[in-house]
Amino acid sequence: MRIADDLRSLYRYREVLVNLVSADLKLRYRRSVLGYFWSLIHPIMTITIMTIVLTHVVKVSTGTNYVLYVFAGWLPWNFLVNGFWGAGAAIINNESVLRKIYLPKILFPVSVTLARFMDFMINLTALFLILIIISYLQPSLALLGLPIAIVLLFLFTAGVTVALAAVNVYIRDTSHMVTVLMQWGFYLTPIIYDLKQIPDEYRPLFELNPITHIIRLFQTIISKGLFPSAEEWGMGVLVTALALIGGYAVFARLERNLIFRL
């Protein structure tokens, strides 16, 4: 099986993967004074401005604590988008080494996803602690569902990233298209508003958006403090499985001749 080979080679080349991820993280903030804190400042600032604009200027109400709501939706969204953006360059940027030495191509999109995932986890943990300390967030049993939601988010992102990285080698418009689509996606995913606020006639559009079903898990757990329902879990698992299988299928089909198109 192809997939078994790829998983085996990911394991065999795990040292390369670790090095790629650590190089990515180190280089992003090297020589900046605040260093890694930037990755924390960014979400705090974004969540702050969204909250101010959307609750005081334009009056959006989600019926819950808005800071918590935006935190729950925007943070996983941000990870997803950063992963997709990183995917475009993942293989192309490593052309020089790929032309000389055999390396499994899947290493590169996976390393991008992992690096962004590290950022996400650090942010999530730090913001979580802050929100608990300022008592915006009451720890509840629902949080037990969070690790599962995180795993689904990671796998969903990895599936899409792997496909995007391969497709972008063939059609370089892909990364530009992703930028535009994600801009739309931001408004087509309930992040700054609640799905309930959408008029019924438009709702199917939002429910067809697979990302909605991933983000919703986080919102239910963190913002509502509830353990997601069987239906919510079911949809989350379904879209993750589709992204993972579909993404991998695209990658597997394109991988063999990828080297000739770099």
Place this chain on the structure above:
Amino acid sequence: MSEKSHIRIRNVNLDFTVYSNRSLSLREVILNPFMARGAQKQSFSAVNDVTFNIEHGERVALIGANGAGKSSLLKIIAGVYPPTSGTLDIRGKITPLIEMGAGFHPELTGRENLFLNGAILGFSRREMQDRLPDIIGFSEIPLHFIDTSIKYYSSGMQTRLAFSLAMELAPEIVIFDEIFAAGDAHFVDKASSRMEQLITAAHIMILVTHDLKLARRFASRCLWLQKGAIIKDGPAAEVLPEYERTMLQTQP
């Protein structure tokens, strides 16, 4: 390491498709699917029905004019290019020393690059940690430089670092493409005796070169390629003089 290595290549072909502009833009795909699939593509055969075996202990030089397909063949053996058709049966771990420092990242420091490239070449972090003092020592890179981004290194320093890392390998199958000039005369001297050790220890060596002195020194067997096909295969002592004569004749 005790197991015997071999390379068996059967009817291997490699066709390159040349695109006038390698990546199709979306516009081309949408507006003119026929153009995109037809007129812009041209195909040529880089490796043409090649069959040979290399057994444990052999030292082989691939020779031939520019564009004869030597490097393409080497890249097929290294697994970089998947062959268009034909089969490969390779036993033994291949270490390509095809252009050293290919995996060096200019922003990373010398030390970080050693770890990254060591991993690419198959060393774990711990193995690298053990070897690091030797590698840095051999490269003669001043210690205060090793934690500086390698973009600030001179090209000689970069090559020396890459070479020193490569020489730490204990490859079963070692393949070279046009050996690099590594630094000043003193270093080249030191490097070539180190390389000899590496080649002696390897199960199989394959070398692509235009330098016939080098081929004579390291290779016992020569494969002569022309237009992607093997036109002569035999002991270096026989093939090399003939090749030399032909090359001199064809030159104006």
